[in-house]
Amino acid sequence: MGNLSENFNHKDFICRCPECRGAYRIHLGLVGILEEIAIHFKKRPRIISGFYCEAYLEKLKREKKSYHAMGKAANIVIDGVTAAEVFKFAETLEGVNGLGYYPEENMVHVDTRPPEKKEIWVREKGKYLPLNQEKRHQYGL
Numbered sequence: 001m002g003n004l005s006e007n008f009n010h011k012d013f014i015c016r017c018p019e020c021r022g023a024y025r026i027h028l029g030l031v032g033i034l035e036e037i038a039i040h041f042k043k044r045p046r047i048i049s050g051f052y053c054e055a056y057l058e059k060l061k062r063e064k065k066s067y068h069a070m071g072k073a074a075n076i077v078i079d080g081v082t083a084a085e086v087f088k089f090a091e092t093l094e095g096v097n098g099l100g101y102y103p104e105e106n107m108v109h110v111d112t113r114p115p116e117k118k119e120i121w122v123r124e125k126g127k128y129l130p131l132n133q134e135k136r137h138q139y140g141l
């Protein structure tokens with residue numbers, strides 16, 4: 001049992017950069033969603049990245065607002081489960097309003113941004129593209 005929920009500990013969400021030595025912010029709605037995913041697949045998602053501190057954001061040179069910096073986003077991998085399966089299930093969950101499919105890393109981004117800011121994308125060779133019907137067909141999503 002983690003210190004946040006059944007499967008998660010605050011350490012799972014810490015910033016991975018060398019500058020801040022483990023700063024973190026966690027939106028509990030996000031933890032609830034990750035628990036729903038864990039229950040569905042009967043397996044705990046591994047959090048590849050959770051919170052991004054300011055120094056790390058600066059380094060990434062993100063122009064767009066990052067929900068990672070608000071503790072509302074996580075990039076996850078479930079060992080033995082394809083990112084497509086994780087993506088398709090995450091898409092059915094209420095509260096998941098940012099969803100990214102990263103086929104090259106077998107990884108999915110989930111975030112709890114407000115519904116009016118809803119966005120679904122795919123990352124290909126470092127580029128973020130809207131997940132349109134053609135892309136859904138290509139990836140079987």
Ligand SMILES: [Zn+2]
Pocket residue numbers: 015016017018019020021022023052053054055056
């Ligand atoms: Zn940091």
